[in-house]
Amino acid sequence: MASQIECEEAVAKLLEFLDGELDEGDRSHMERHLETCRGCFSRAEFEGRLRALVAETGTAPAPESLRLRVRGLMERF
Amino acid sequence: MPQPRGRDAARRLARRDSGGAAGGRPTGGRTGDERRRVFQAEVERLMDRLYGTAIRLTRNGADAEDLVAEALTRAWSRLDGLEDLQAFEKWIFRILTNTFVSSRRGPRETPASELEGEEEADGSSLFDRLHEPFLLWWGNPEQRLLDRLLCEDVTRALDGLPDPFRLAVVLVDVEGFSYAEASETLSVPVGTVRSRLSRGRRLFQDAIWHRAEELGLTPQGPQGQE
Numbered sequence: 001m002a003s004q005i006e007c008e009e010a011v012a013k014l015l016e017f018l019d020g021e022l023d024e025g026d027r028s029h030m031e032r033h034l035e036t037c038r039g040c041f042s043r044a045e046f047e048g049r050l051r052a053l054v055a056e057t058g059t060a061p062a063p064e065s066l067r068l069r070v071r072g073l074m075e076r077f
Numbered sequence: 078m079p080q081p082r083g084r085d086a087a088r089r090l091a092r093r094d095s096g097g098a099a100g101g102r103p104t105g106g107r108t109g110d111e112r113r114r115v116f117q118a119e120v121e122r123l124m125d126r127l128y129g130t131a132i133r134l135t136r137n138g139a140d141a142e143d144l145v146a147e148a149l150t151r152a153w154s155r156l157d158g159l160e161d162l163q164a165f166e167k168w169i170f171r172i173l174t175n176t177f178v179s180s181r182r183g184p185r186e187t188p189a190s191e192l193e194g195e196e197e198a199d200g201s202s203l204f205d206r207l208h209e210p211f212l213l214w215w216g217n218p219e220q221r222l223l224d225r226l227l228c229e230d231v232t233r234a235l236d237g238l239p240d241p242f243r244l245a246v247v248l249v250d251v252e253g254f255s256y257a258e259a260s261e262t263l264s265v266p267v268g269t270v271r272s273r274l275s276r277g278r279r280l281f282q283d284a285i286w287h288r289a290e291e292l293g294l295t296p297q298g299p300q301g302q303e
Binding site: 015019020021042043046047049050051053054055056057058059060061062063065066067069070073074077 | 113116117120124125126127128129130132133138142145146149150153203204207219223226228231232235246247249250251252253255256274275278281282285
């Protein structure tokens with residue numbers, strides 16, 4: 001079972017890990033920890049899925065009015 | 078295992094999407110007609126994401142349409158500066174974001190420093206709050222929450238964030254910017270991006286927690302009072 005200290009470190013670095021902002025050493029340390037710690041793995045899964053929901057809000061069907069406007073712009077370019 | 082987002086994800090996305098019209102070929106040597114066709118094809122391919130991101134930035138459809146149109150006009154005028162069309166996607170989203178950010182500089186902008194001490198978030202993460210012992214009676218509380226959250230719940234929570242925090246979250250979590258890229262775009266140090274992101278995410282999770290209460294997924298919600 002993972003030690004408490006390892007879990008505290010993992011929780012502190014989790015968001016940067018998910019952001020791809022950890023250096024190589026910290027990232028592999030985190031990956032090893034997540035392979036062995038169910039609690040941190042569940043936390044990472046949850047944060048990752050919540051993050052995916054946020055990312056999905058960056059896609060929305062463009063209205064026809066915008067498509068027409070862009071086509072008009074392209075013709076003038 | 079959960080996969081990190083950000084630059085790595087953007088690279089994977091770029092590789093996945095490299096079958097688009099750009100095909101990763103450099104712009105140099107193309108004729109004007111070829112450049113126009115490539116530009117049009119890429120814009121068409123990315124249109125829903127450009128518009129969706131513009132809505133997250135502006136928070137309303139009409140302003141989002143104006144933003145996309147202005148960003149595309151800027152992008153076209155700068156297309157000669159884009160050496161590698163494989164970078165088109167990253168490049169066009171940076172222009173979209175920079176166009177928005179530059180339009181907001183001035184009196185309308187609320188400096189993050191004015192928000193210090195306001196909009197304090199609860200110290201606990203959403204995961205920790207969902208894992209209070211009494212909620213574990215219900216099995217897997219985070220799964221229940223994620224299953225019941227709707228896109229509009231997420232957008233409402235995001236749109237309700239104070240601007241400096243919202244922008245940091247949108248740039249990193251929606252657009253996949255690295256901290257360094259967000260820092261450059263927002264003209265603030267990387268440490269400031271990090272702290273705005275942290276606070277923005279915590280406020281976002283607070284809003285989602287309140288939504289969980291409305292949905293009856295906490296002891297204070299309707300189900301919890303039964």
